[in-house]
Amino acid sequence: MDTIITRFPPSPTGYLHIGGARTALFNWLYARHNRGKFILRIEDTDAVRSTKESVDAIFDALAWLGIDYDEGPYYQSQRYDIYSAYVEELVASGNAYYCTCSAQRIEEMRQAAKARGENPRYDGTCREKGLPASSDAVVRFKTPIAGNTILEDVIRGNIVFSNSEIDDFIIRRSDGSPMYNLAVVVDDITMKINTIIRGDDHISNTPRQILLYRAMGANVPVFGHVPMVLGDDRARLSKRHGAMSVTAYREMGYYPDALLNYLVRLGWSHGDQEFFSKEELIEKFSLKNVGKSAGVFNPEKLLALNAQHIHSAPAERLAPHLLPFLSERGIDAREDKYLHRVICTLKARSKTFVEMAEGALFYYIAPQSYDEKGAKKFLQPENIEALVKLAYALSDQDAFDEKSLAPVFQKIMDETGLGFGKIAQPLRLALVGKTVSPGIFEMMEVLGKGETISRIQRCIAVLSGKSDASA
């Protein structure tokens, strides 16, 4: 078996969206699984719609996803001379011809066909004229009049197209720039791409491309058309379906591996398995298990999977992703032991990095105020005693982990007759300022003895002041 060579050819007319990322992922996984090559190619032959910003956004998104490439990025806009050489060869071999029919004529032809209830297609006016090259001539491919072209799709099986359905399509514009089908085929030939995995919206283009491969005397690659991703209304994914750019998910605090995991499972399966690490994906991915029907993008399942990835990843791997969200909130935390411990207490209760960052704030900033409802319930004059006892007991405490802290609490519970909750909730308010937080002991351990006690004392002071004032 030859080395598998796949590619991802986005056209830079906008951000990398979920569907594009999924196509890139399938190609990347297939190449990685087979120890082959994955090539990135920018299809920017549409000078009007292609932008540099889009190119950068695509690079940025791919890098974040961890989808790397072995070759490229190639830019079609820099390869016009190559396309022209192939086009001229096609003309020389009688497989293509110059056509001077005006756009207006073509349009009339189309309208007429429509009026007759027929399919709009080029009528072949210039097909046998043997016209020479000229500044206003386009080049058309001379499609065989009869016969069939068969697409042997590894995912869908054979699909037969009648050549009579295909008209003499343009392969080079009058300005000399190549059309999509021509550029793609020339690139895939010259880049030695032997496996093409793409969305099934490309199926109807494929016979034209196969015809082009044959006319150029090249081997036809293996094609695999994967089902598309739909919105919740079963329509093709678009902006109106909400956040669809890869970058948007980064901003919402998603973990790239989780997004990859979700995307690949939309259309591919490995038995009942739902959770995959990236390494596992590379190991287990195969085209055999790609389904044929379109799938609806489900943000809730993605969220659940994201939570699961965050829960199971080690703190060291999570930290770099969390940092930007902390700095967004004015905390210039650095990646250190403390951050890792912070993350460990937050992992299980965070579905996204946004949630994790919110939950981590109190570790870096002592509470400036206490949650109103919580204070009303747990920070009353009668709660002061427990906090005071706690502050004293804790200051005698050297070890600050759950095992050594638990007896301290037990002792106070015995002395005061209070239940654990009656001590823990006021303490939680003192430490966090809120009624929601990680477990009391793990939190104290991370915060450390000094910080824990000072926050308790601060709370006692506020409480005393309050009770004095209201007395």
Added chain:
RNA sequence: GGCCCCAUCGUCUAGCGGUUAGGACGCCGGCCUCUCACGCCGGUAACACGGGUUCGAGUCCCGUUGGGGUCACCA
């Protein structure tokens, strides 16, 4: 409209002629418990329809219906 593709719980899917049709998300109960979560246990819910083929069809064939894609000097 022509051509092409697709069809299992609401959603993603397993199934590859004989299953009580399985898992996951969601939803609904319960357990655990220092808050919130995590976790655990249980429940809800599907083979689009009609013909064949077969001793036997979710699985094979045909049709219907439904959904999607594509018909540019866009990619």
